[in-house]
Amino acid sequence: METQLSKHDAQVLLLDLFIELQEQCKAAGVHYYAVAGTLLGSLRHGGFIPWDDDIDVVIMREDYDKLVSHLEKNLSEDYCVVTRENSPYYYQEYPKLCRKNKAGTPSELAVDIFVYDATDIDKKALRAFQDKALHLLYALKRYKVQKINGDEMSISNKAERFLVGTLAGAMSLKSIDKLFNKVITMSGKNNKEYITNWGSHYHYKKSTYSRSVYGTPRQLMFEGIEMDVPEKYETFLLQTYGKNYMELPPEEKRICHGNSSIGCEDADINKAEERVALRRAMFGRN
Numbered sequence: 001m002e003t004q005l006s007k008h009d010a011q012v013l014l015l016d017l018f019i020e021l022q023e024q025c026k027a028a029g030v031h032y033y034a035v036a037g038t039l040l041g042s043l044r045h046g047g048f049i050p051w052d053d054d055i056d057v058v059i060m061r062e063d064y065d066k067l068v069s070h071l072e073k074n075l076s077e078d079y080c081v082v083t084r085e086n087s088p089y090y091y092q093e094y095p096k097l098c099r100k101n102k103a104g105t106p107s108e109l110a111v112d113i114f115v116y117d118a119t120d121i122d123k124k125a126l127r128a129f130q131d132k133a134l135h136l137l138y139a140l141k142r143y144k145v146q147k148i149n150g151d152e153m154s155i156s157n158k159a160e161r162f163l164v165g166t167l168a169g170a171m172s173l174k175s176i177d178k179l180f181n182k183v184i185t186m187s188g189k190n191n192k193e194y195i196t197n198w199g200s201h202y203h204y205k206k207s208t209y210s211r212s213v214y215g216t217p218r219q220l221m222f223e224g225i226e227m228d229v230p231e232k233y234e235t236f237l238l239q240t241y242g243k244n245y246m247e248l249p250p251e252e253k254r255i256c257h258g259n260s261s262i263g264c265e266d267a268d269i270n271k272a273e274e275r276v277a278l279r280r281a282m283f284g285r286n
Helices: 007-028 036-045 061-074 124-148 158-168 173-184 233-241 269-282
Strands: 055-060 079-082 096-100 106-119 194-196 208-210 218-222 225-229
Touching (some): 007 055, 007 096, 007 106, 007 269, 036 055, 036 218, 061 106, 124 158, 124 173, 208 233, 225 269
Parallel strands (some): 055 106
Antiparallel strands (some): 079 096, 106 194, 194 208, 218 225
């Protein structure tokens, strides 16, 4: 039976996960950057956006294998990293760092680790192909996984519904992942300057940035904890949310992901609170 965490406990467990990721990235020699609602929340609210319930970071594709391998080898039994490679029924484009209960179930509360791929903005046809192909492959894997789990996935577009239904019987989950990884890493020849987050729910053009936006990480405070953010974080926020990003959106757009506490049933909240308090004390924010 699912139990719902209080907002306080959910945020404590998320901060504990974030601290774990920070420490593991440092040990692995990988740069992460806090982005999206986490970055915006830091500036606008000093921490979590009140209706948000996850933490978003990005890494570069060249660091993906290094970080995932390090996490799989060095995480304690309290945590796990979930990827397409180690979890056949996982269909998201990006890995997640989750808590893990004694039964081995990953939590739905997670740090989302988006991955940026090199891209050539002049290869418009290639990028448009990637966008459509990745959307289809995501829908295809989700359809197959939900069917295996006995759930129904509704696809409103008739052509897409027909294509997904046709391909579902011809492609295995493994072959979908193999093709997905091939498509997502296509970049063209002139691929040194720009990067794209294909896992973003924003349009791919809006999620394409100059590498200089990220550059050398800068530090901001999030719930009393120092975090790394893009060097030109204002540029990131302007491109992602527009010039009024410091203004609150209308109430109907304040959407919570609705993450339950699956996988957190036996989480030690007190232990997590102590870890968060120790990290805050480093910055005099206790």
